[in-house]
Amino acid sequence: MKKVISASRRTDLVSFFPEWLSSVIKEERALVYGPSGYAFTVDLRPETVHTFVLWSKDLANLIGNLFNLRKALQKYDQLYFHFTITGLGGTFIEEGVPRPSTTLSQLESLVKIAGVPRRVSVRFDPVVFWKEGESLKTNLHFFEKLAPRTSALGIRDIRFSFAQWYRKATKRAAKRKFFYTDPSQEEKREKASYLAQIAQHWGLNLYACSQNFLSDIPGIQASACIDGNLLQNLHPSREPVAVKKDKSQRKECQCSESVDIGSYTQTCPHSCIYCYANPKI
Numbered sequence: 636m637k638k639v640i641s642a643s644r645r646t647d648l649v650s651f652f653p654e655w656l657s658s659v660i661k662e663e664r665a666l667v668y669g670p671s672g673y674a675f676t677v678d679l680r681p682e683t684v685h686t687f688v689l690w691s692k693d694l695a696n697l698i699g700n701l702f703n704l705r706k707a708l709q710k711y712d713q714l715y716f717h718f719t720i721t722g723l724g725g726t727f728i729e730e731g732v733p734r735p736s737t738t739l740s741q742l743e744s745l746v747k748i749a750g751v752p753r754r755v756s757v758r759f760d761p762v763v764f765w766k767e768g769e770s771l772k773t774n775l776h777f778f779e780k781l782a783p784r785t786s787a788l789g790i791r792d793i794r795f796s797f798a799q800w801y802r803k804a805t806k807r808a809a810k811r812k813f814f815y816t817d818p819s820q821e822e823k824r825e826k827a828s829y830l831a832q833i834a835q836h837w838g839l840n841l842y843a844c845s846q847n848f849l850s851d852i853p854g855i856q857a858s859a860c861i862d863g864n865l866l867q868n869l870h871p872s873r874e875p876v877a878v879k880k881d882k883s884q885r886k887e888c889q890c891s892e893s894v895d896i897g898s899y900t901q902t903c904p905h906s907c908i909y910c911y912a913n914p915k916i
Contacts, residue, residue: 637685639861639876640677643897645912649691649704652901657702659896660710668898677896681710685876686866688893690717692724692732692905698744705748713870716749717794717860718742719758722777728763728813731905735777742788752789753869756860757781760844761798761909762826766814778830786837793834794858796844797823798909813908820848831855845887863891 642648648656659665663680687708689697694716697705708714720739724732732738742757749755759781764773778795785793800808800817808815818826827843831854834841842858843849850857859865863878870876877892884890903913 637683637874637876639686639688639863639866639891639893640679640684641688641690641861641893641895641897643690643895645895645897645899646901646903647691647693647905648897648901649689649697650693650695651904653696653704654702655901657704657707660704660707665896667896668900670899677894679896681712684711685870685874686713686715687711688715688717688861690719692719692729693738694718694741694745695733695737697748698741712872712874713866714749714754715866715869716745716755717758718745718755719760720781721759721761721763722774722781723763727811728765728909729905729907731903732907735780739781739784742784742790746788746790751869753791753865755790756792756794757785757790758844759793759795759830761796762830763798763909764816764818766816771816775826775829778833782833782837782839786839791838792840792842794842794844794860795827795830796846797826799911800909801911804909804911807910808908811908815909824849824852827852827855845885847887857887857889859889859891861890861893866891 660679665677665679666674667677668674700706722735723729724738725734745755746752759778762775827849831841831852835854841855843855844858847857849855863876867876881890881892
C-alpha cells in the first residue's frame with residue numbers, strides 16, 4: 636500500500652528549506668534525522684507515495700516555484716495542504732511569520748495548486764491568550780476575518796487548538812517577558828463555542844486538534860489532520876491508504892499513519908513563542 640508523506644510537522648520545509656525539499660523530491664529519496672538523532676531513508680518515488688502533505692505558514696516559495704519546488708511536486712498523484720494562519724504573523728509572538736494580509740492573499744493560489752478546495756485545510760492554530768499590563772489580549776477574534784475568506788474560496792475544513800504551554804515554551808515566554816495566560820477547560824469550551832458559531836455561519840467544518848475535551852461541543856469534531864479516509868476519497872483514483880491511527884503521535888491525535896520527512900535539526904526561523912518543536916529559540 637502506498638504511504639502518506641508529511642512535510643512536515645517538525646519544521647516549515649516550504650518556507651525555509653525549499654531547496655532541500657525540491658532536491659529530495661527530484662532524487663526521490665530523503666535522508667531524515669529522527670527525534671532521537673537516528674537517520675533513516677524515505678522512499679519518495681511517486682509509485683510509493685499516495686499523498687504528499689505539506690504544512691506551512693508561508694507558501695510564497697511554493698507559489699513562486701522557487702527551486703522548481705512547485706514543478707517537482709507535480710509528479711505526485713495528490714497534494715494536500717495544512718496552511719496555518721493565526722492572525723499573529725509579524726507580531727512578537729510570531730516574529731518570522733508574514734503578516735495576515737500576506738498569508739490570506741496566498742489562499743487563492745493555493746487552491747489552484749491543490750486542484751480542489753477540499754485538499755486545503757486552514758489551521759487557526761493555536762489560539763493564544765496573554766496579558767499586556769492590565770489588558771487581556773488574544774487572537775481569537777481574528778477568526779471572524781478568516782472564516783469568510785476561506786469560505787469564499789470553497790475551503791471548508793478549519794482546524795484549531797488552544798496553545799499548549801510545554802516546558803520549553805514556558806521558559807521561552809519567561810525569557811521574552813511574554814505573560815501568557817492559560818484559561819481553564821471550561822473557559823476554553825466557551826471560546827470554542829464562539830468559534831463553532833462563526834464556522835457554522837460560514838458553512839465551515841471545525842475540528843479540534845488533539846484536544847478531545849472540545850469535541851463534544853456542537854459544531855466541533857475531533858481532528859484527524861492526516862485523515863486516511865479523506866485522502867482516499869479525494870485521491871484521483873480513489874486508491875486505498877492506511878487509515879489506522881499513527882502510534883507515533885500524541886495520545887489524543889486522531890491522525891492516520893504517515894512518514895514525516897522533516898527533522899528538528901532543520902531549525903525553523905518563524906520563532907513562534909509557543910513552539911513545541913524548535914530547540915534553538
